[in-house]
Amino acid sequence: MKNRLFTIAFSLFLSGSLMAQQGGRIGSHDAVSWKPVTVPTNSFASPNEGRNIGQQIIDVVGLSPNFEIREANVPNAAAVTYNGKRYVLYNPNFINQLERSTGTRWAGISVLAHEIGHHLNGHTITASGSQPALELQADEFSGFVLRKMGASLADAQAAMKTIASSTASATHPARYDRLTSIADGWNKADAQITGRPYVKSNPAPRPVEPVASTPQRRQATTSVLGRVRFNADPSTAYYVTNSYNLVRVRNNQAAVIGKLTASNNRRYPYIISDNSTQLYVDAYGNILNTSGRSVGKLTPGA
Numbered sequence: 001m002k003n004r005l006f007t008i009a010f011s012l013f014l015s016g017s018l019m020a021q022q023g024g025r026i027g028s029h030d031a032v033s034w035k036p037v038t039v040p041t042n043s044f045a046s047p048n049e050g051r052n053i054g055q056q057i058i059d060v061v062g063l064s065p066n067f068e069i070r071e072a073n074v075p076n077a078a079a080v081t082y083n084g085k086r087y088v089l090y091n092p093n094f095i096n097q098l099e100r101s102t103g104t105r106w107a108g109i110s111v112l113a114h115e116i117g118h119h120l121n122g123h124t125i126t127a128s129g130s131q132p133a134l135e136l137q138a139d140e141f142s143g144f145v146l147r148k149m150g151a152s153l154a155d156a157q158a159a160m161k162t163i164a165s166s167t168a169s170a171t172h173p174a175r176y177d178r179l180t181s182i183a184d185g186w187n188k189a190d191a192q193i194t195g196r197p198y199v200k201s202n203p204a205p206r207p208v209e210p211v212a213s214t215p216q217r218r219q220a221t222t223s224v225l226g227r228v229r230f231n232a233d234p235s236t237a238y239y240v241t242n243s244y245n246l247v248r249v250r251n252n253q254a255a256v257i258g259k260l261t262a263s264n265n266r267r268y269p270y271i272i273s274d275n276s277t278q279l280y281v282d283a284y285g286n287i288l289n290t291s292g293r294s295v296g297k298l299t300p301g302a
């Protein structure tokens with residue numbers, strides 16, 4: 001009975017205005033189109049099992065839990081605070097369905113690990129809810145923990161492959177970035193276990209030199225620093241030159257159509273701009289528009 005009341009209380013606060021006063025969710029993970037289905041119960045359907053898995057995750061990193069794990073009437077899973085206490089909430093039907101569609105129990109464990117990662121990383125709630133940078137931290141934590149628990153990289157990424165959106169939003173990074181963060185965490189743990197050196201799976205593009213504001217000496221030759229592909233125009237070749245111009249090549253004619261500049265934003269280290277538009281380039285070369293939609297990709301190298 002107590003559990004049931006608790007669930008109802010959470011449903012209310014998650015959907016209502018209580019949230020602003022008493023608590024809120026750190027990660028809102030509603031991108032999944034989740035349909036309630038009746039699935040055979042498995043071990044995860046028991047509240048104890050969810051807590052046991054949470055304890056195993058905690059044991060792997062050797063920290064004390066600063067949260068409680070509860071089944072709840074949430075769309076999928078969430079890290080929340082309520083009356084100053086931290087909770088990891090999960091919908092057992094969602095977990096079961098995810099485990100069935102991915103074919104691995106690690107999928108459900110990775111979802112819990114992600115939410116626990118929010119709490120152990122001390123993520124706090126902001127008005128906007130989820131933030132891409134925090135999501136990537138929680139993803140990395142999940143990859144780290146799953147490697148320590150014995151999962152393969154494919155197992156650690158199985159849930160995200162299924163549920164993440166291929167494009168970034170204002171709150172959530174694109175699937176590619178999230179899988180990369182999981183891989184980074186997994187590789188970090190793997191390096192600790194095997195003694196192999198840790199290699200970040202996707203190095204950021206090489207740093208851009210500050211653009212000189214004084215007139216530059218004319219360079220004798222133009223070379224290519226990177227290639228750009230825009231989703232809306234995939235067949236046209238775009239390049240970033242050594243003078244940081246964005247050049248479009250069409251019918252063997254090159255035209256300067258914009259400029260690449262370095263920014264002081266760590267999440268979006270570069271900006272592509274022309275007279276009317278600004279696009280942001282993240283550390284992996286993904287190009288996003290001002291509403292956070294992925295519009296293309298910058299790849300370093302000629």
Ligand SMILES: [Zn+2]
Binds near residue numbers: 134138
């Ligand atoms: Zn999250």
